[in-house]
Amino acid sequence: MSLHHHPASPIMDHCPTTLPARAYHDPDWYAREQRTIWARNWVVAGRLNDLKPGTMKRLQVGSASVILCRAPDGALSAFHNVCRHRGAELCSHDEQPMGKLVTCRYHAFAYAAKDGRLVATGHAHPSDDFRKEDHGLLKVAVKLWAGFVFVNLSEAPGEIAPDMGRDYLKNWPMDDLVTGHRMVKDLACNWKVFWENYNECLHCPGVHPELCDMVPIYGTGIMGDNERPDWTPEEPLRSPLKEGAATWTASGKACGPAFPDLTPEERQNGYNFVTVYPTMFVVAHVDYVRAVFLEPTGPETTRLTAEWYFSQETLDQPGFDAAEVAAFAKIVMAQDCEVAELNQRGLRSPAYDRGRLMPEEYAIRDFHQWVLDQMKEEGA
Ligand code: FES
Ligand SMILES: [Fe+2]
Structure with missing residues (x-):
């Protein structure tokens, strides 16, 4: 039985099918993505x-x-x-x-x-x-x-078409930020498995205890208030972070001065995501910014690069350690990478053809639709 959500809620009223299993390991499918998705996008x-x-x-x-x-x-x-x-x-x-x-x-x-x-x-x-x-x-x-x-x-x-618009990061001094930390990781999964994981929080309660402590709504398996059955658009916005937290660090405290030009809403959000398919996402906080880049290296392998950017003022603080700031997101990314590889191993099963998305996985449905639209070839 399905719950009744407000019509403006993104939650789906049905359970669409997933992409077929071969989308995640077949060399022909991969070659077609290379010719279309990766050859046409920024x-x-x-x-x-x-x-x-x-x-x-x-x-x-x-x-x-x-x-x-x-x-x-x-x-x-x-x-x-x-x-x-x-x-x-x-x-x-x-x-x-x-x-x-x-x-x-x-x-x-x-x-x-x-x-x-x-x-x-x-x-x-x-x-x-x-x-x-x-x-x-x-x-x-x-x-x-x-x-x-x-x-x-x-x-x-x-x-270049970020999902939230080209101006979304305009209040962050993006051009001036300095890379303070970088992590490169080779994953044993198809690149789409990573994006699917990124696009839902049903896995959050079981996979991300530290993140769910920081963002209590993730602990209920949803990504935002508008996914709650009792949500209405009139409801005032509130910070999704736990009481007393301002950003994603182990303590929840900002690692340096807040960027001065952010709106009250951008500050209150605690984290501001913007995605540029198929290549990267950015999470902008009050005090630092993180970006994750994806590069497919084969049908079943993906290179992930994560970078952390800070103002020079923050980096110059005595005793400042960018690796310490990065540690929080690294815990979360390690958990995501582990389940992405778990997902990939299962997708190789000869007994699995395709599955069904849950209503909460609306962003995966949108991603799948984007992939299929992109893969259309002229003359095909
Ligand atoms: S100059 Fe001969 S191959 Fe480049
Ligand atoms: Fe996750």
């Missing part, structure tokens, strides 16, 4: 602040290797990591210093970092039928949002 490439001028960074975007170049004058550009001569890889390191040129190590073809123009062909003397202007590096689109660098393999990319 993919995060890290913080602009963490890419010093005069640096080239190598990234994997879907099935493509990409170089992100920050020229000595600070200009940003991105190209496919392949030389136009005979196809050698241009950058073979995660990061390396660079000047104004990108030079291929094989036969020394040199390209302008700013626009990819072919400027020199090493010891080769091309005949007249070879036009240098036709053999520049293959460009990849680059854009900035909230201090993050994004790249997009599409030839006609749209705007």
Whole structure:
């Protein structure tokens, strides 16, 4: 028997089916996602602040290797990591210093970092039928949002579209924040398993005791007041954090001065989530910001990178330890990663075809719909 929720509640009145099990391990399904989802959307490439001028960074975007170049004058550009001569890889390191040129190590073809123009062909003397202007590096689109660098393999990319809107973090000094802590973890699960876990709290009571202590409503298996059966839109907003807590740290106390421009509501929320599918989410608190990046590394493996950003003022406090602040979310992420891998192992069962979503899993239904819409191929 279903409970009766207010019509404005997001809770579903039915239990839709999940994606089929093969969506989580079939190499063909994965290859199709690479061609569609990961080749058409903006993919995060890290913080602009963490890419010093005069640096080239190598990234994997879907099935493509990409170089992100920050020229000595600070200009940003991105190209496919392949030389136009005979196809050698241009950058073979995660990061390396660079000047104004990108030079291929094989036969020394040199390209302008700013626009990819072919400027020199090493010891080769091309005949007249070879036009240098036709053999520049293959460009990849680059854009900035909230201090993050994004790249997009599409030839006609749209705007970066965070679920809460592009202005959602405007009251946080995003461009100036400094990375104080980073964690990289390789997970044995499909990337979608991670997002599904992110999109529901039915697992919270059993999996996240520390988080449920901090956010009491999570302890009831829901993500917010509007999921309660007795909720109405007229109900005043209240802080979801436990009494006396202001942020997600072990003590609940802010780790430094609060960001000065936040609205009372942003402060009261305690945590403000914004998601950019399929690549990352950000959680903005009164005192620090955390971002999590996902990179599929195979049908059943995903690399997770989590970063913690602080104002310089907070980092400069005597005795400040960013790792101590990060510890709270790390406990929660370790719990999520463990159940994501548990989920993945079960999805391999030959006896499992697909399951049913519960009414509380409306955000997973939306995610599945997004995935299926994205995977439509022209001519398919
Ligand atoms: S393959 Fe790059 S210069 Fe020959
Ligand atoms: Fe979780």
